[in-house]
Amino acid sequence: MWVYEKKLQYPVKITSCNPRLAKYLIEQYGGADGELAAALRYLNQRYTIPDKVIGLLTDIGTEEFAHLEMIATMIYKLTKDATPEQLKAAGIEDHYVNHDSALFYHNAAGVPFTASYIAAKGDPIADLYEDIAAEEKARATYQWIINMSDDPDLNDSLRFLREREIIHSQRFREAVEILKEERDRKIFF
């Protein structure tokens, strides 16, 4: 069960009217390494991971939904007042023809979200390594979007999200160490 707080995890402010940025951000919305994939991956894996790290997957999976909400807000704000002409100029007329300005879970290339993005092997180490890789890929995606974006306020929010990916990666790495055990075992020669 979840408790919902009617506010964003971090403020989303956008200065420039630049619908093209929405085209990039949709990758983090419905892409393979996006926030939806991350949230569903962790909240699904947690049932079959050792007890010691279930709480970590629950916490991080929940936070990913908070990130998803921020991305949704960014995309919504960037496109809500755009005319069909502006959307065409931004290269998202395909999206407009199908969805108007409604959000949809697909990646930057228009490929719809699929459950095959959500790996679950059932092996704790394999799953946690998968999660570490997913966090690093999300971090990289945020870097590529920041590199393409010239909106300082949007970049501020994206930097926050990138920092959270770093922390999540750190916690998954620590989870691996916990499950490996024998960390403190002395080495005798």
Place this chain on the structure above:
Amino acid sequence: MNRNTPVKSYTPYHSPLDPCPPIGKKFYSTPPNLYMGFQPYDLPQFPPKEALRKGTLWPAFYDYYENPYERRG
């Protein structure tokens, strides 16, 4: 506090037959979590309000990102 550099670079090989001008350096991030291992106890902390803005409580994990290609013009 953070002894490791958060950005690394390399220069990819550029063949005389490559059609585009060379990009020069390619950059990649190596954020502090890669070097930390298990987080030690009692690391210095940001004040709470600053931590909420930065996305982490610990300066040791903070990695401000800037577009490394921007200065190329």
